[in-house]
Amino acid sequence: MSGTDKLTNKIEELSGKGKQAVGDATDNRDLQAEGNKEETKSNLKQAGEHVKDAFK
Numbered sequence: 606m607s608g609t610d611k612l613t614n615k616i617e618e619l620s621g622k623g624k625q626a627v628g629d630a631t632d633n634r635d636l637q638a639e640g641n642k643e644e645t646k647s648n649l650k651q652a653g654e655h656v657k658d659a660f661k
Contacts (some may be wrong), residue, residue, distance in 0.1 A: 610654055618647040 624640030627633070 611651075614647045614651050614654070617650075618644050621645075621647060 621640045621643030624636050624643065626640075628635070628637030628640055
């Protein structure tokens with residue numbers, strides 16, 4: 606996994622966590638769901654990159 610990919614995935618993960626936190630604070634379920642979706646998507650990308658790294 607390149608450093609750029611790691612950074613991009615981490616930023617996406619943190620963005621998702623931030624949206625979830627704002628959604629929790631404002632009781633906005635749509636924002637909570639969007640944040641959860643972004644965080645999950647980022648985690649899946651990271652897992653896929655780890656699998657690719659394992660086979661190098």
